[in-house]
Amino acid sequence: MKSKEEQLSVCWHFNAGHGALIWQLMFTETGDLIGQKRFAASRRSLFFCIDIVTGRVIRDDYLLMDHLHPVPAGEGWLVGLETTLGNLVYCYAYNSQSPEHKGIWAIDFRLDKVVWSRHDIVFAANLDHEFLVYQLSVFGGFPERHFLLINPFTGENTQTLGLESASVNAIRQEVVPEEERQQVILPCFVTDEMAEERMTLQRASISKTARCECIIRGPLTIVALHEQGKSDLWHSYLNVWRMNSLVYEDSMAEGIEKPSLNNFLIRCDNLYYLKNKEELVCVALS
Incomplete structure (x- = not known):
């Protein structure tokens, strides 16, 4: 790390x-x-x-x-x-x-x-x-x-x-x-056909890609992981990897009925994401 x-x-x-x-x-x-x-x-x-x-x-x-x-x-x-x-x-x-x-x-x-x-x-x-x-x-x-x-x-x-x-x-x-x-890059869901994205996620130790949204930008991989708990409630986490190193992480939402989909984007050198639906966070990528 x-x-x-x-x-x-x-x-x-x-x-x-x-x-x-x-x-x-x-x-x-x-x-x-x-x-x-x-x-x-x-x-x-x-x-x-x-x-x-x-x-x-x-x-x-x-x-x-x-x-x-x-x-x-x-x-x-x-x-x-x-x-x-x-x-x-x-x-x-x-x-x-x-x-x-x-x-x-x-x-x-x-x-x-x-x-x-x-x-x-x-x-x-x-x-x-x-x-x-x-x-x-x-x-x-x-x-x-x-x-x-x-x-x-x-x-x-x-x-x-x-x-x-x-x-x-x-x-x-x-x-x-x-x-x-508007020079915006939006995330996409990782599918079986997306070989490059799957390899990048696996390099970042993310093996289960079916519930991942990601943006790959140069050496950075921005991933939203959506996991469903035993109570059927969802948890959405944001991770940013530089090659094999985790350089940023945060919880976007926890204990919600639906996953927080399409809640992050990149514009120029900044990452923008929503936290708990009501907070907007800006992170510098360089």
């Missing part, structure tokens, strides 16, 4: 509050982490903003408000994060009767300002210089989508594309996945 001086260290941590479930994380190009936290007991969904370098909480308990009326958007619960661009974060709401997203809010969390918002469009894709969006209508009893391109910094229309077409599909084919845009 690595000596104490060689262990990875925690940069910062953020506690979302008692009873919170950290639900979404996104990153801006200007160095902020934006998160959504949900409180099921009170059916409240709130947002927070953290400076990635210092861990300083820039904004917390941010409640998204309706475009037109002084009430919470999506009943204060049915909201989420869509994408980011530059310093802006784009949020959405949706109806309880439909999974279809509704509206776009462009927010500068550092300035605590809604730069623009529109209730008449639905986000489809981030093209960096433009957004592909659509407007819903009904013709002959069937829903139709009318596609537009808009300026992501002003919300203004730049081009009308019309109904679903070959040109719209061509635009969609060129869209960069959101995790790639």
Whole structure:
């Protein structure tokens, strides 16, 4: 095992509050982490903003408000994060009767300002210089989508594309996945076909890989181990190995009904993971 001086260290941590479930994380190009936290007991969904370098909480308990009326958007619960661009974060709401997203809010969390918002469009894709969006209508009893391109910094229309077409599909084919845009590496479950990952885990003395999620990044192997006890409750542990040496470990959750899946990621030189659903921890990997 690595000596104490060689262990990875925690940069910062953020506690979302008692009873919170950290639900979404996104990153801006200007160095902020934006998160959504949900409180099921009170059916409240709130947002927070953290400076990635210092861990300083820039904004917390941010409640998204309706475009037109002084009430919470999506009943204060049915909201989420869509994408980011530059310093802006784009949020959405949706109806309880439909999974279809509704509206776009462009927010500068550092300035605590809604730069623009529109209730008449639905986000489809981030093209960096433009957004592909659509407007819903009904013709002959069937829903139709009318596609537009808009300026992501002003919300203004730049081009009308019309109904679903070959040109719209061509635009969609060129869209960069959101995790790639935000330079995020997500974990994957280790299967029998993943020979390299299995060999790496075995080198780290992990033989039972069926309940492992992992990310391999250079000499580092980040592993979430999910184990089920005799009482059928789950325990999820996070281990970071550098070759054969364990350089960081922590418990993500203990005694829970479901394993804590997909609760860690890497962005640049930092590891981010959730602890007990309501705490976000940032660990420096270099």
